[in-house]
Amino acid sequence: MSAIKRRSFLGAIALTPLMSFQSVWAQGTTLKISHQFPGGTIKEGDFRDRLCHMFAAEVDRRTKGGLKFKIYPGSSLMKTNAQFSAMRKGALDMSLLALSYAGGEVPEANIGLMPGLVTSYEQGYSWKNAEVGKELSRILLDKGIVVVSWIWQAGGVASRTKAIIDPADAKGMKIRGGSREMDLILKEAGAAVVTLPSNEIYAAMQTGAVDAALTSSTSLISFRLEEVSKSVTTGRSKAYWFMFEPLLISRAIFDNLSKEHQAAIMAAGADLEQFARQAAQQDDVAVAEIYKKAGANVVDLDDASVKKWQTIARATAWKDYAAKNANCANLLKLAEKLL
Template sequence: MTPSIDTKRRLLCGALAGLPLVGLPGAAFAQAGAPLKISHQFPGSTGNDGDFRDRLCRLFAAEVEKRSGGALKFSVYPGSSLMKTNAQFSALRRGALDLSFFPISYAGGEVQELNIALMPGLVTSYEQGYAWHTGAIGKALNDLLFDKGAVPISWVWEAGSIASRTRPVILPADVKGMKIRGGSREVDLMLKAAGSAVVTLPSNELYAAVQTGAVDSAITSSTSLLSFRLEEVSKHLTTGRGKSFWFMAVPLLMSRAVFEKLPKDQQALIMTVGAEVQKYGLEAVKADDVALAAAYQKAGAKTYDLDAGAVDKWRAIARDSAWKDYAAKSANCARLLQMAEKVVA
């Protein structure tokens, strides 16, 4: 049986414990070659300003380079500037891309089990999302990704917020007849079941779609809403800062083929720094939830928060639509869903 990536992380970190990483001479690592490429779809950043997802990748790269004494170097390519977003997971699996900060639900067409990473109503708080990684569902996802050729280095969960140009979206009844962008096939199934007309388009096209009325409301992460400045064309915001029915897992992934070619001490260093920047990611995404609400209030929009009762109503619709559809895909999908349901909010 292939060892789980959790097991590998423990073994690697154990091996790392006796090594004086900071200032370690480069001779202890593999000879430095071409920089490892990190690709992602999100906007670039400068210093402490800009999209935190790009900053997380750059922080990871800088820290690994420093601790390896320069033996490991990285180049970060934001905004899908290296390759198209949907091509990244396949490229990782083939070893044609080194690392990607990637919403793994995007790979659901290639590995259908990964659709669980943006399953509406399944994760309703950050605490619940991060609890996956110490439970059976987290171990199963890590093993699945590893078997498919990708090594999870760091995990980030992002809450979804809802920007609307017409009326607020709080309860399922609010979306009836509304043109809305959900962000995943599974979210779309839930929205259709609630009576909305679903519009499918990438997040970087949301501004024009909302501005022209092609879309009435859009659900995406708080960080994306900040980056794409939808407060300029929206009158209402339902935030994800307390609870949400929309949580998306976005791990920093490394090609298994690339990872396994590295010496054990370099593998250990990468896993250790990945665990460290995970905390940075959680703090940054929570800060963006708060900053998003402030930006909308400043622009004159009204802001709202979801309570447990509202989330329960969304979950009930999701269970009978998106969850049911996912579980019917395969025995393994049904097994993963059962595992995830055991991680309570």
């Protein structure tokens, strides 16, 4: 009996001791999808939660009910930073997660939030079929993770005070970066870095523990940061960082599925990438509208500003990342081919 079916079988027996063997199997398999973002529906809310609902419905349809899903938004199943490790162990089935959160456990993962390395959606989405994407997928597979949907998001900066456009603007401020590499460029710019997941930014800004925070456009909206911000730097025109935030499945779980169910998962995941890209770009624009309505100062980046951040990144974050191990050095080299 496979690990998944064994888990479903034992759970069902524990709940209803008299249930027959046949009726347990008739229920099919239900997988859990965990993420940190606000919950919604298949039609409304944070597009990352919507994508999970769309994925669940599509795989259910393709497998004729053989695979079903239960979605746990808002870190309601487990803490954000525990999800990657749990998937590696087979204790969590799936997650839509910023890959950089896994950087402490798998250093290679930090390439998913490397400042200055991805500067457009076209470039980011080209990774999947390029050498860098294939190598990253291989490394993650070796670590027990399967990439189901490639999702990239541009990011901005919400600030309680002044707008952060050039590196000089960050000096003396307490800023949440989101990854080791982002923290390195912020430190070089003279900021004091604060480490916390995006779903904790609001409280930190509200209390003054954080002056500003870098996060995706969608998170700038979903976590209502306009309520605690006086300025925002958007990613709608230019951006010096893009976040890789894929839909992932535990290899231990995936390998125990039938070939037909595996194919349904991967096909549905690929089909949703276009939706994710369009939704992310729409949020890049929506950020400006929402923050302006809230009375915040809205600014955009230009090529000169992006170049300043990229120059710092090359000398700090890129150098530090490449020195981690041979895999990191190779991934960086392959990614630079797409610049």
